[in-house]
Amino acid sequence: MSKVVTLQKALKLAAAPLALGILSACGGGGGGGVGIADGGIRGTGSSVGPVSGFGSVFVNGVKFETDGQVVSDDGIEREDQLKEGMILRIDGEWRDDGRGDAESVEYDDTFRGPVSGLDASAVESVTFTIYGQTVVADKQTVLNGATLQSLANGQFVRVSAWRQPDGTYRASFIGVIPANEIPTGEDRVEIEGRIDQGSLDRENRAFTINGQKVTYSDLSFGEGLEEDDLADLLLVEVEGEEQPDGTLVAAELAEGDIRRYRRGSGDDIEFAGPVGESYNAANRTFRINGLQVTIDNNTEFDDGLVATDLQAGLLIQVEGEFQANGSVLAEEIEARDGNASVEGVIDVNTLNPSDQTFRVGGVLVQVTPLTTITDDETDQRLKLADLNGNYQLEVEGIEKQLSSGLVVLEAIKVERNEEDTTPVTEREFELEGMLTEIQGTVFTVLGVPVQTTIDTDFGDHSWDEIIEAHESDQPVLLEVEYNELKPGVYTAESIDWENDD
Known part of the structure; x- marks a missing residue:
């Protein structure tokens, strides 16, 4: 007798959903396939997610026409420098045919630095640190210049990742930077994370992130950021240079990657990431990428998902609309974790x-x-x-x-x-x-x-x-x-x- 396995049961095995719905995306790399179910966002908005293809840029299943320029302070200025798996923010306009016209394309490394503490004991993933910050790469991670098996301590990498509920980072992209292309100077490396509680020392201009010591000066603060803001930041990004004693001297401090998900010129947003706080049935909300997401009776769940499946760590894609209080009302939610x-x-x-x-x-x-x-x-x-x-x-x-x-x-x-x-x-x-x-x-x-x-x-x-x-x-x-x-x-x-x- 044929049996259908529910998503909720599958999650008990740490597997993502067994999906039973009609396919919701069209053919990869530009056309064909079984057709788009609902066509996605219309009008202006923002899309935040990994690059999945080129010929212009595909993000969250939408092909965006671009002018070839990329806004970044990480040495990536052109579209042809991007790689699959890099998490982008695109602001633009969606056409009636479901494609988009990008007004801006932004990219920012989550981490940049040498691999250390590599643990490859797991069968289908590896874990390592960059200046004390833990990164997990799995079979869905796009690696450039290495594989899960060949990634090694000492390799200098750039990482595009999502922060997970336990404070580790799930890598969407890892790229090994060749020795002759490793950046030099005061902004050579980059990390992000939460400032450790009680570690902010204003007198000595220092703090720690997961034990990694960072020092700063008046020149470290990026546009719109002041020293008083440090205590309130959910995540802080540090670009700097390592000293012989292991301290990172911050050339620039900024809010972390959570800023990718802020409201832009339009009310609509489409984004991917791991659930940060599990679904709360009492108020029908969950949190992801720093955003509170609300579902209602009109929210469409794809891939066999139901609201109670929205548990911390599950990688999903959300399409919705910003509300007056800054939350997002979800119009559609689908799985992005492979099973x-x-x-x-x-x-x-x-x-x-x-x-x-x-x-x-x-x-x-x-x-x-x-x-x-x-x-x-x-x-x-x-x-x-x-x-x-x-x-x-x-x-x-x-x-x-x-x-x-x-x-x-x-x-x-x-x-x-x-x-x-x-x-x-x-x-x-x-x-x-x-x-x-x-x-x-x-x-x-x-x-x-x-x-x-x-x-x-x-x-x-x-x-x-x-x-x-x-x-x-x-x-x-x-x-x-x-x-x-x-x-x-x-x-x-x-x-x-x-x-x-």
Whole structure:
């Protein structure tokens, strides 16, 4: 019997939602796909989120026409210097066709400095610090000049990230700066964070951020900022230079990245980020990126989300309108956290430019304007057509089921690896997703039926345990290594149940 796994159950496994709604975005990199559900914002407003493509700039699924200029004090002045994953703020106007015209494009590093304290013990993420500030990179992070496996202590990086409820930062982008391009001077490095309670010492012009000592002078304060403001700032940004004793001397102090989300010339805003304070059912609000967001009976939830799923740390995208009190009334909320993946060579003759789809190991992958496509070796920006061939692909995304019953993996990130010369009949695939159906010895994950055999390795759990959990409506997240016995017929080499025991 086929079972639907609710998002609330899936979250117990620290997985993002199993989505059951109609796809809400059009094809990636410029057109096609299954169509936009509601067309998004109309009129003037602001959009804050990661770059997902170029040919102008794609942010939050919208293609913005720009003049090629970028407002930044981090050495990035032109659009061609931007990279996928960098978090931008765009102010502009949305047309009736859902596209936008950018009046301004702004970018600011969250961190800039050397990697230290690297911890790569987790399977799908790494953690490191930059001057005492903790950064987490996962499989959705876009890395330029490194991979999750090759990132190393001492590398000088720029990071674009969101602050999480626990004070760590989730990286949307990490770029390794080559040795000959590492900035020098008084604004060489950059960090942000909250000033440690009780650490502000006005007499000695110093404070600490998560233990990192910072000193400042009258010349450190950016436009509109004064020393009296330091005690009230939720986040402070420091650009400066490290001294031999480890102290950062601030060349400039400013409010942190929370300023990205301030009301602009228009009332509408569209932004992405992790939920900062969980949903409060009493007043129907939650907080994200420093903003209070209110939902009402007209708020549209995509991807199978419900209000109670809005728990701290969940990465989402919000479209709404500023209210008189500075809060945002949400018109639409959708998931941005991946909950499924597939790896392997693209299936022969399945790349469809008009629909912006392809298959890997039988899994139907949908590319949207939110999808970043990169080459793992060169960090080159790629288009869908660049995936055609015998390349190994790694796809992270959100599982969705159309009203027709068709299951797709809506790609958040696609990495193209080296070409694979393995014969088609010997190719292996790997996927991760929720178990949705069992028929005898055949199970279905990500819409792909896979046959178990007497040789299938079940790891720490038996097949009977998996069946029992599935029949009791327990969410079952599986990692499956499998191969194609013949066209469209797949057999499982190994099955690991990623339960939360």
